[in-house]
Amino acid sequence: xxxxxxxxxxxxxxxxxxxxxxxxxxxxxxxxxxxxxxxxxxxxxxxxxxxxxxxxxxxxxxxxxxxxxxxxxxxxxxxxxxxxxxxxxxxxxxxxxxxxxxxxxxxxxxxxxxxxxxxxxxxxxxxxxxxxxxxxxxxxxxxxxxxxxxxxxxxxxxxxxxxxxxxxxxxxxxxxxxxxxxxxxxxxxxxxxxxxxxxxxxxxxxxxxxxxxxxxxxxxxxxxxxxxxxxxxxxxxxxxxxxxxxxxxxxxxxxxxxx
Amino acid sequence: xxxxxxxxxxxxxxxxxxxxxxxxxxxxxxxxxxxxxxxxxxxxxxxxxxxxxxxxxxxxxxxxxxxxxxxxxxxxxxxxxxxxxxxxxxxxxxxxxxxxxxxxxxxxxxxxxxxxxxxxxxxxxxxxxxxxxxxxxxxxxxxxxxxxxxxxxxxxxxxxxxxxxxxxxxxxxxxxxxxxxxxxxxxxxxxxxxxxxxxxxxxxxxxxxxxxxxxxxxxxxxxxxxxxxxxxxxxxxxxxxxxxxxxxxxxxxxxxxxxxxxxxxxxxxxxxxx
Numbered sequence: 403x404x405x406x407x408x409x410x411x412x413x414x415x416x417x418x419x420x421x422x423x424x425x426x427x428x429x430x431x432x433x434x435x436x437x438x439x440x441x442x443x444x445x446x447x448x449x450x451x452x453x454x455x456x457x458x459x460x461x462x463x464x465x466x467x468x469x470x471x472x473x474x475x476x477x478x479x480x481x482x483x484x485x486x487x488x489x490x491x492x493x494x495x496x497x498x499x500x501x502x503x504x505x506x507x508x509x510x511x512x513x514x515x516x517x518x519x520x521x522x523x524x525x526x527x528x529x530x531x532x533x534x535x536x537x538x539x540x541x542x543x544x545x546x547x548x549x550x551x552x553x554x555x556x557x558x559x560x561x562x563x564x565x566x567x568x569x570x571x572x573x574x575x576x577x578x579x580x581x582x583x584x585x586x587x588x589x590x591x592x593x594x595x596x597x598x599x600x601x602x603x604x605x606x607x608x609x610x611x612x613x614x615x616x617x618x619x620x621x622x623x624x625x626x627x628x629x630x631x632x633x634x635x636x637x638x639x640x641x642x643x644x645x646x647x648x649x650x651x652x653x654x655x656x657x658x659x660x661x
Numbered sequence: 662x663x664x665x666x667x668x669x670x671x672x673x674x675x676x677x678x679x680x681x682x683x684x685x686x687x688x689x690x691x692x693x694x695x696x697x698x699x700x701x702x703x704x705x706x707x708x709x710x711x712x713x714x715x716x717x718x719x720x721x722x723x724x725x726x727x728x729x730x731x732x733x734x735x736x737x738x739x740x741x742x743x744x745x746x747x748x749x750x751x752x753x754x755x756x757x758x759x760x761x762x763x764x765x766x767x768x769x770x771x772x773x774x775x776x777x778x779x780x781x782x783x784x785x786x787x788x789x790x791x792x793x794x795x796x797x798x799x800x801x802x803x804x805x806x807x808x809x810x811x812x813x814x815x816x817x818x819x820x821x822x823x824x825x826x827x828x829x830x831x832x833x834x835x836x837x838x839x840x841x842x843x844x845x846x847x848x849x850x851x852x853x854x855x856x857x858x859x860x861x862x863x864x865x866x867x868x869x870x871x872x873x874x875x876x877x878x879x880x881x882x883x884x885x886x887x888x889x890x891x892x893x894x895x896x897x898x899x900x901x902x903x904x905x906x907x908x909x910x911x912x913x914x915x916x917x918x919x920x921x922x923x924x925x926x927x928x929x930x931x932x933x934x935x
């Protein structure tokens with residue numbers, strides 16, 4: 403039994419087959435980057451891991467049990483945007499999960515437990531390089547800093563799986579490079595299993611241990627929605643030759659920029 | 662010469678342009694009033710400013726011969742009490758139901774059609790029912806305001822709650838939040854500034870319902886006074902009362918906006934308004 407078992411997963415919306423026959427096994431601590439054209443179902447797949455979408459057929463098992471059909475603390479998420487709470491300072495964004503845990507009724511901590519949570523939150527902010535911005539609100543932070551905050555916030559809960567949905571898509575290239583370093587550091591330090599969707603193929607090769615390409619294997623020109631996408635390439639990163647890279651590039655060409 | 666759409670007024674220019682319509686209105690009023698009074702000194706339709714001053718002085722600074730009250734202030738107090746009680750309860754009910762409606766699909770499926778239908782009932786049409794059920798006292802007036810603006814507030818806040826990015830709800834759940842915790846820590850604080858916005862928008866209707874209710878059955882209040890002295894064509898009282906009501910409405914709105922800016926700076930930075 404692997405950590406995550408993806409067992410013949412299908413997903414359809416009406417007549418539109420989005421995913422078909424997706425099979426994979428993932429071990430704990432892997433870092434998987436997912437690329438594919440827009441609308442190929444990679445976000446749908448991530449949402450299934452998250453628990454906001456459900457397989458139509460087949461199932462995804464986490465440690466042998468099907469993934470619960472709603473989000474929970476086992477699976478942290480960072481979206482491209484709207485991941486942090488605009489009404490809370492950076493520090494309070496990070497403390498929040500401790501407060502949910504420690505106070506069922508008010509969702510607020512007081513006294514000793516509050517001081518402890520604050521300290522933990524400071525440490526977490528320091529880990530992502532935001533210790534100087536603890537009292538700032540999200541609107542006072544740049545895009546990159548907001549994503550750092552979202553990552554810190556997700557890590558507070560020590561999730562088993564961290565899901566990243568194009569987390570750096572909206573950032574400048576220079577800042578993106580910093581974020582890559584950050585996410586690699588965090589992955590090495592915490593050993594969390596990461597799934598990251600990206601539009602940037604280079605990102606997929608640079609980060610992580612495994613690259614998945616989502617694409618359609620079968621095409622019916624008369625009925626473009628009759629067949630769904632599946633994992634067409636499952637490559638251990640670092641063992642790729644030029645040829646495969648070019649093949650993948652062509653397969654996901656329309657939306658991919660190799661900036 | 663720049664295109665007109667590229668010309669922006671400076672600080673002083675803005676002030677001048679903003680003040681201009683007010684000044685013009687005043688001047689036109691003075692001019693016509695003066696012309697009419699010179700023809701007929703007993704003319705009541707457009708009194709001179711001295712008549713206003715005299716009428717308001719009598720009402721505001723001399724006790725009424727009949728009741729011993731300072732009528733202007735008694736009216737103001739009575740009206741504001743009704744208005745704020747009504748708006749306060751409406752805001753509270755609107756907040757609770759709007760928030761729950763927006764947050765919980767089961768609740769929304771259950772209540773949303775009902776509230777939509779209720780909000781279409783013209784409040785003025787059921788005023789007689791309110792008088793019959795709640796009597797002619799304060800309660801029926803407050804109830805009219807509540808009934809008049811609560812459905813709007815509920816619908817507005819439901820929509821505003823639904824507008825909050827679903828990413829936030831999902832994120833909160835991955836941080837271990839229960840339904841209740843999502844409501845009190847994620848939704849409620851973000852809905853508060855939107856509640857203030859909604860209340861600001863509904864204040865106009867609240868005044869309308871208040872004055873209507875006072876006009877029909879009351880012993881005091883700004884609306885009551887206006888409708889009372891109408892019988893004597895007492896424009897010297899009616900016009901200052903109207904200006905006073907406008908001023909009260911303006912100040913209330915201004916205070917609410919300041920409170921919102923003060924308490925929820927993140928909201929205004931986010932929506933880039935005001």
